[in-house]
Amino acid sequence: MTKIEKIIEDTGAFDCAECGKCTSLCPVAKIDPNFAPRLIVVKAQSGLGEEVKADKDIWSCVTCEICNNMCPYEVDFTGFIQRMRSEAVNMGNVPACSQAGAIHTMQRLTGKGQKQNRLLWLTDDLKVKDKGDVYFFTGCSYQLGVLFKDKAEELKRVPASVVKMLNAAGIEPVVSNDEVCCGHDLIWSGNEAVFEELMHKNIATIKATGAKTVVFSCAEGYRTFSVDYQDFLGDLDFEVKHISEYLLDLIKQGKLEFKDTNAKVTYHDSCRLGRHMGIYEQPREILKAMKVELVEMPSIKEKAIGCGVNAFVSCSEVSRKMQLDRLLEAKGTNTSAMLTFCPKCLIHYNCMLRMEKKPPELEKAEIKLRDFSNFIAENLKGSP
């Protein structure tokens, strides 16, 4: 069995009945009619795998998983794309990464074995432990906040916000300076080798703390642990939870209280958290518990429009159009902020909002992007 055959086998690409539903739903195909998910899969099935590997379409896919979610035959399109990308890279079809690839390099660098300073955000008022049941995977929020200072500096505050929330509920999470990048952007840009290294490091780090539950604020880290790590390693020794799930439990137990706020917000389902992981209701329920008014955009949940970029490999006109569509929807809600758990969404949407020549429709848009965890933490009872 060749590698491509194995990929087809594992992702169920042979189940495709060529119905075309994926294309009809695909946000990329809508903007670029020459792109069709079904065509990629049918080509691979029909013995034209080499062509698929060499084609730029492999990088045009935004891996938003609308197709996966709706494919009647459960063909794992994004899984197929993810794995074909690594094949593509091997044959020299490489993506044009944003920021010349700085993000990917930064991520690779986390795993070189040096002593990092990952916990710079950790102030004295925050209570954390070295060993314990609950591990908080901080991810690269802070680093991204540094790297995108002009676009998303608030990301630097996310880890602190999460610890603050957990502390407020009486939980002292474990955080570790030995943690490395989860590898999300690496696996999605075809670098399986380094991804695996990072994965093993993280698993070892978490194991060493004795954690039974690992919580994430970052949607991508959550997805990577839940899907990709398990794809390589099988079941993990610990439970993987998103902060929204985790917090909602705490809220239901009455362990968290919020101050009165008359904020009116809208919520953006990022593809990783929503379609990839099926977390739609928890963030909404948290907002309800916070008594924050939620105004929904027209496309939400499984139909939510994505940010148009994945793993910083596919920033194009398609991305711009998708971002614009989403921001116009957000503008239509007349709310003070669009909340999201995905740091990338924050960066990409802000990238458009802060463009020097932004589209005229956005000229007067008051919409602001906000990280959800930060927003919760700011509204905890007793916070300034």
Place this chain on the structure above:
Amino acid sequence: MTEWDPKIVAFCCNWCSYAGADLAGVSRMQYPPNARVIRIMCTGRLEPEFILRAFELGADGVLVAGCHIGDCHYVSGNEKAEAKIAMAAELLDVLGIDKRRLRLEWISASEGRKFADTMKDFVDKLRELGPSPLKGVTQ
């Protein structure tokens, strides 16, 4: 690695610093051989990625040298570089790479001496800091 010697990647802008380095040469000013100079048109062109890549590929230090503020051949490229370097430094810090391993200097075409001194000083500093923390592991 008994004979460790710092490796430096130096990004020099075409108009000022590269000319300054030339001048140092023309003037036969001696400085340690640890730097590999990469000419760029302007420090404004410098991407943080270059710095990160340099370290990833084994550099012990990165030097960025451009025109003095106000002298930029492209008006304000060097101002942008300043911001980027600051950001890169902060990032290096988080990554556990001492930010002193990254150095930004303004060296004009006439400052051959400054170029040579900067190099000497940087190599000394790096010797103090020892090999890049990324090394030992990548082998």
Place this chain on the structure above:
Amino acid sequence: MSDFEPKIVVFLCNWCSYAGADLAGVSRYQYPTNIRAVRVMCSTRISAHIVLELFKEGADGVMVSGCHIGDCHYINGNLFTKRRVKLADDLLKLTGVEPERLRLEWVSAAEGEKYSQVITSFVKKVKELGPSPVLKDPKLVTRLGAAVMAAKYFRSKTLTCKEVKLTAKGNVYEEVIGPKEYDLMIERAIEDEYQKSLILTLSSQEARSVIELAKEIGQPTDRILEYVVALRAKNMLALDRIEGTTPRYRATIGGA
């Protein structure tokens, strides 16, 4: 003419149109009171002569309503209905009674509203036409009598039931006849039958000469002569007496 309330007889097939008429009632669709419905099992039951008989009795209008083509409870009865109503229509035209007084409609069991609309429009049409001229005009009565007779004739009846056979499968020589050709064939046959019936009817009242008949019927004498010869050959018409040189004929079988 505003106070003219026509009397209209409507034949409804039991399975579709009668149910449709009931549905109009159940749904309270209102329509004029002028219609008098007669229920039959299938619209195919209504032969042309029944329709013509009613016109002869002074009906202001007659409507036949059955299932839509293809919906017939008896498979294809309504195909024949179509033919039979066409036959009545052709004969009606020959008598000089306005053919608009006869109508064929398909109303299904779900079409209560359509039924009320069909009735409303038909009543309106008949009101526009005014009262039936038949009862005031003995000539028309005679002609309708002849039409009734013609409708009952072998040839008319046989031809009307052979449409499918002749237009689809062909005659005994396996010649398939086109629908238009078939229509034309029927029209000609019906006209012949009608004229013959009229001759018989007129000559059953009193012995008639060919010229008299030609005048009464409004056809050329040679044509009437042909019919007279044909009828004599079948012993339906006999020489009564010769007045001068003019032979006068009398029908041997009763006219209408």
Place this chain on the structure above:
Amino acid sequence: MSDEEKRIGVFICHCGSNIAGFIDVPAVTEYVKTLPDVVFATRNLYTCADDGLTSIKESIKEHKLNRVVVAACTPRTHAPLFQGTCQEAGLNKYLFTFVNIRDQCSWVHMKEKEKATEKAKDLLRMGVARARLLQAQDEVKVGVTSAAVVIGGGVAGMSAALSIADQGFPVRLVEKESELGGFVRNLSSVYQEREDAGALLKTIIDRVRSNPNIEVLLNSEVISADGFVGNYDIIIDTKGQERNDKVGVIVLATGTREYIPKGLYGYGQSPNIVTLTEFEKLVKERKLPKLSSVAFIQCVGSRGQDKSYCSRICCNVSLKNAMNLAENYKNMRGLEGTGAVVEAAAPKETPSEGGERRHGRRGRRGGAEESEEGGASEGPKLEIVIFNRDIMAYGVDHELMYNKAREKKVRLVRYTPKNIPKVSVDSGKLVIDYWHDTLQMQRRMTPDLIVLATPVTSQADAKEISMMLKVPLGQDGFFLEAHVKLRPVDFATDGIYVCGTCKGPADIPEAVSQGIAAASRASIPLARGFVQPEALSAFVDSEVCSGCGNCIEVCPFTAIRKNEHGKAEVTIAACKGCGNCGATCPENAIFMNNYSDEQLLAEAKAALQEAKG
């Protein structure tokens, strides 16, 4: 009867205010009393209520009524009730008539009370006119021969025979071949469960053979059938020996045969181009050649290529065979063991419940070995392609098989009639050049075997049987049932029923189902022991009849035939009273019971008289 004094009683219903609110019922009642032969007229708040019905019964006795008219809602719902009431009072139900003054009068003229009242009077006058001409009718009871003949011993015919027999009636099962089984004898496996077709047939044949009510006549044909529902005289020919028999009902299950694709897709040019049924035989006889690549081509000769219809079953048969090849090729060739042809039918896939699996991935990268099927190691895989226009995997099992086939890497390539695959034979090698519609490119494959899925078609003797039994064939050559929706196993002619593939393509469960259904219909007259149609039938006055045969031609139920005197004769048991013959008869020799010309004209003409008073 006609001389008898007519005594008509009229009952007018108020239906609460539904009628009385819009029609002056008392005035109508008074008017009715003035009509000839009306000896009694009354009105009820609800005629259908107990007191109303009692009043009808009592009045019949008290006033010696011999005709009853009820004016009320609609006969469609209420006529049977009043007819029953008349019968209870000893009055023949055909002496009852209904006048619709609610659904077709009061409710549709709610704002014109005066005119509606006039109309109601007219309607009653019409009803009374009709009532005067009503005749008592006896519903004719015709006895039934308590036996059935089933023509055709395939699965449909056997199923029909079994069910009729199990309902307690003797059955002759007539099969023209020398053994039972029909078309299924050609097949190697049955696709629903992919079980052995031979074993399945054996089960059914054993059931038939051991049923004491079934007489199996092999090498036999029904060569003549005469009569009508309940009473058929048939002649069965067994190898030249004729046997006269009497049966009450006939079930047709004459089956089907495969279309031979002469001149299509290189058929005949290579022994490795076979039809689907020939392929089944190869499998059954274990003569399958060594294969590395197989192509199935669907819709060969069907869906407009020669036959206009879709043959329904071939997609699923091809899918079954493709899957057998993919899963079980070794066993199919009989290289191993001597067990059943298909041993290792895979367990039925349990599909996942709604949306829980967000990631459709079937194998993990880490766990490659465990997820792999053993098949991969057994040398090169068999390439299987099905060229199709649409896959007709209707229903549950077929669609699941379709999904499963793709999982097994059966490739499905769609073609359109404009771009059909081209088969060529190049020095013994098979080549298929085809246009891939999704990829929009010309492609080629070189299979070892090409299987052409051709439709099933009607039997050669279908026309003969159709003429013998006077039952129609459709345009496609299959027998035409009475109504495609609601009478799927009946013919328009009572007493003859149809099931299985002689009526159109059907798979085995469908044929079985239809067979049992036909048995149900056929055993109705057998169970009743008689047929008793409503007394609405036509009557031929044989004195007047000229024997022209027009009526025979128009009768949709073949209820009229020429008797030995050359005159038309109506089989009352088969007549439904539509009146087509009556309207057609050029001699006016046909009289319609209960809907005679006289009655219709009397009713209609009464409408034209001006109402008095």
Place this chain on the structure above:
Amino acid sequence: MEKAESSVLVIGGGVAGIQASLDLADKGVIVQLVEKEPSIGGKMAQLDKTFPTNDCSICILAPKMADCYGHPNINVWTMSEVIGLEGSKGNFKAKVLKKARYVDENKCTGCGECLEKCPTKGLPNAWEQNLTTRRAIYMAFMQAVPRVAIIDPEHCRFLLEGKCGVCKKVCKREAIDYDMKDVEMEFNVAAVVVATGFDVWDPTRSTEYGYGKYPNVFTAMEYERIINAAGPTHGHIQRRSDGQEPVTMAYIQCVGSRNPRTGHPYCCSVCCMHSTKESMLAREHIEGIKSTIFYKDMRACAKGFNEYVERNKRDYGVEYINSDATVQGQTEKGNPIVSFDVAGKSHQKEFDMVVLAATLVPSKGNVELAKKLGVELDEFHFFKMQNRTLDPINSSRPGVYLAGYCAGPMDIPESVAMGSAAAAKAMEALVQRKVFA
């Protein structure tokens, strides 16, 4: 009570159940026909026309309904459900719960006076797919059999608050009975025929079609009512958003079916054909209407179906596009935008109206009923056949037989045939009982 040896219980009064009942009753068997709705007729009564002949559905069904109700051997129990089945083949004891209708079936004449006077208006008319309203006392539908009113106890003011009583006042037949109670009945029967039919799947659960979000997206069942002359719009095709007549229409196939994700991986067998029929009828209603059918596989695979589809293409100009399609938004005018894939290229097209061929799924009540009957369901909640090839009519319990869609997807003639077949099986059970008793 009837003797078991001459009685059969039929559950479900749709076309399959009616057929089974009539076949049995014509053989002299006493049939207890149990229907949970207020009228028999089932889903077929709701359809406008039937394919491939475009016969008027209610026209051909109504005589059967009337025959069934009026048959001396059939007892029709509407508003009733089976709540238990004891015993064994040949000798069952069935418990049936007849729910209170609050209107005496023997008295009500179906005049409808009460319907006009009832003050509680505006309740959704489920039979008309909620496209119109009814009152608290209502008739199941125009051609209902029995044609008897029914009171909705959840909305009747009298039943809820003890005030009102208008219907009782206007009913001169005194048919209204507010004190009516649910009644439990018991029947001795030799066999049981299950014919519970299907439910139409609610496509709001599949967001890709925008049903419920975009007003001009309809289900096929809604559309059947819309084009029906007796339906909520009197047969005029109108958009939900503005009442306008559509000029372009799209029909999307396999909505919720052939989709393992929705739990319905199977093909419902009829949608290709009913969409073909509906597009044909659209053209008969509106001259010049342009219809497009989006399909995965055009399953026109029974008698006359392929020809029907070809005729639709040729004579009615209906376009067939081989792609699964979804509704991705709507224009300002409320035109749904349909997105689809032709030969690997994405297309978006707006239509005035979209009709979804929402799949038909086993009746919701099957799970509960199967428990009560002691029979097995398959994983999709269809009643399980004992053996698909050999004994497709038998359920897993001897003496209980299956007919119609409750045993798997099928169209009307198949359901009718299976109705007859189930009757035959039930008859066999009766005969065996007599022989071996």
